[in-house]
Amino acid sequence: MNKLAGSIIRRKENSLLLNQAFRDLLKSNGLLDFETIYRFEGGQSVKKISSRSIVRIKLDAPEKHTLYLKRHVSEKIKPFNSSGTPSQGRLEFENICDFRENSIPTVTPVACGEHRIHSNQVESFVLTEDFHPWISLEELIRERPGFFKGRQGTVHKKVLLDKLGQLAKKMHRSGFNHRDFNATHILLRYTDAGQLHEPALFDLQRVDRKRMFRLRWIIKALAELNYSLPEDLFTPEDRRRLFQAYHGKSTLSIWNQFQCLWIQKKTARISRHTDHMMAKRAERRRLGLPER
Secondary structure (H helix, E strand, O other): OOOOOOOEEEEEOOOOOHHHHHHHHHHHHHOOOOOOOOOOOEEEEEOOOOOOOEEEEEOOOOOOEEEEEEEEEEEOHHEEEEEEEOOHHHHHHHHHHHHHHOOOOOOOOEEEEEEEEEEEEEEEEEEEOOOOOOOOHHHHHHHHHHHHHHHHHHHHHHHHHHHHHHHHHHHHHHHOOOOOOHHHHEEEEEEOOOOHHHOOOOOOOOOEEOHHHHHHHHHHHHHHHHOOOOOOOHHHHHHHHHHHHHHHOOOOOHHHHHHHHHHHHHHHHHHHHHHHHHHHHHHHHOOOOOOO
């Protein structure tokens, strides 16, 4: 069974929005309201910056589960939130559910909650299930670079790039664009025989649904992914294959060739911007300032 697929039955209870399948687990561990989840103490810190933190939590009753708690701190919203704009925690929970509703594999949501602390500030969280044994493409590249080298590595790349191109196309046709569509947020799982399951996505906090910008989604998504694929492992021919897989054709039109050039230029801009941001972060660390 693929636990990164399938629709979610949502349920409102107390101050939470729940995945019905996890209601009994949360109840058994006394985690059925905003405060007990958001203020949860313990677990293993995965990430902590000024605006949010991520903690790995292990629950034993009634059976073992590993969950990830992402907390958003003092998030600013419009006064009184008259537009109904959700908090970041609820937004990600709903994005996850909507992706799965459209048969786009992603992590399993457990719960989300939000709490107003001022007229224009909220605290929020999203709780998701551990995605093991899937791993990120970034981790695979880092831990097993040889996986994409040699004759067998060429086969691995072809299959992967074909599936990623198809995944991006399906995502866009469903009306979504993951604004961080890169190796960090792509999940993979291979069988013992080396066959690739359908890739999945996670960290759906930043998802664009504005269809007026849909023509640019392919540019942004493939440029993000291009930048995250190491040049010593993925050649220009590999990147072209990714683009062709997105369009489902081997012969490119003049418009397609223009798109390719546009993606290359966008990739270069992402590289320059990332270098600038990394330099700023290094300077903040040097000065002893917290990461944003």
